[in-house]
Amino acid sequence: MTKEKVGRIVWHDLFTPDVEASRAFYDSVAGWSYIVEHATDFAWGGGQNDYVLATLDGEAGAGIVSQNQVMFVGWVPYVEVQDVHQAAKLAVTLGGSVMKPPFEVPGVGRNCLLRDPLGAFFGISVSRHDYPAPVRQFAQEHYLSHGGAFPDNFYQQMFGWNLSPASNAPSSQRLISLKSEVLATLAAESAVSNNNVAWVPGVRVGFLENALNKINSSPGSVLSRHQYAEKTFEKGLVCDPTGVLCYVVQA
Structure with missing residues (x-):
């Protein structure tokens, strides 16, 4: 984690009922390419599974996850925080809810999935790397x-x-x-x-x-x-x- 990233959106996950259809759509519309990583302890569901990284011009800025792993369909932005556990506790105090408690993503960092008081899903993250927030695939x-x-x-x-x-x-x-x-x-x-x-x-x-x-x-x-x-x-x-x-x- 770097202090410059705290409070900024550093990643996106797409939860989809059809990974191949989603991949084809963003390839055609936005020119994305994909790298498939095999996880021995997959964060979204446990056990062995594949995680699809979406890239553009050599920069990875998003992941694509089968909706079978999580009962949610849509995009989730992740915001960098200094402490995932403390931020999750604060979210509940402020009227939000924890949808997936803090969990490790090997080689990446620690994440947590939340909902705000109006029901919108978002994530929080502590990065365990020094890469800057990706900027090629996403605008505001x-x-x-x-x-x-x-x-x-x-x-x-x-x-x-x-x-x-x-x-x-x-x-x-x-x-x-x-x-x-x-x-x-x-x-x-x-x-x-x-x-x-x-x-x-x-x-x-x-x-x-x-x-x-x-x-x-x-x-x-x-x-x-x-x-x-x-x-x-x-x-x-x-x-x-x-x-x-x-x-x-x-x-």
Whole structure:
């Protein structure tokens, strides 16, 4: 762990009911490659199993896990903390819940899976390596909620994150920052159900229009587009073939 990473998102896991369909989707849309590592004591379920690392330009920034191992489907961001046990205890005190108690990931560090007071899944991590947080595959994170709700006190106490005042931006576009660094955007989406509260990553793509066209012609779907300038789009909320949400963002 390095102090520079504390409070920042350092990893993502995708929990999916169909690993091969997820791999094909992000390969086609974002150009990801994959490395399969065989674990003798797999963190998500125990015993021997394979863990798929998603890479881009030689940098690993995410893992893909079969949903059979965890009763959850979707993306989970991991935030670096100084002490996993203390942070997990704090989360419960603040109204969150522990979904998977602190556990070791051999050669990587110690993790824990949590839910915030509104129900969004996220992880905390203490890295046992000096690699910087990966940046090639992901842009800003998004906190997706139908009405723009966000447990700001929870995340401020957990990680020192601050939500920009409502007067600075529409409720659907308020920024979540650590000191002066913007980490995420609060995203209120009418295209999703009222009870869908989740952390949703921004997946970097080389050319946004091409990515959206590929998704529309694949088993996935484009749910909304956010206009950046005339006839161009900054990002799109999409659903992959397994039903998992993400934003695709111009790299």
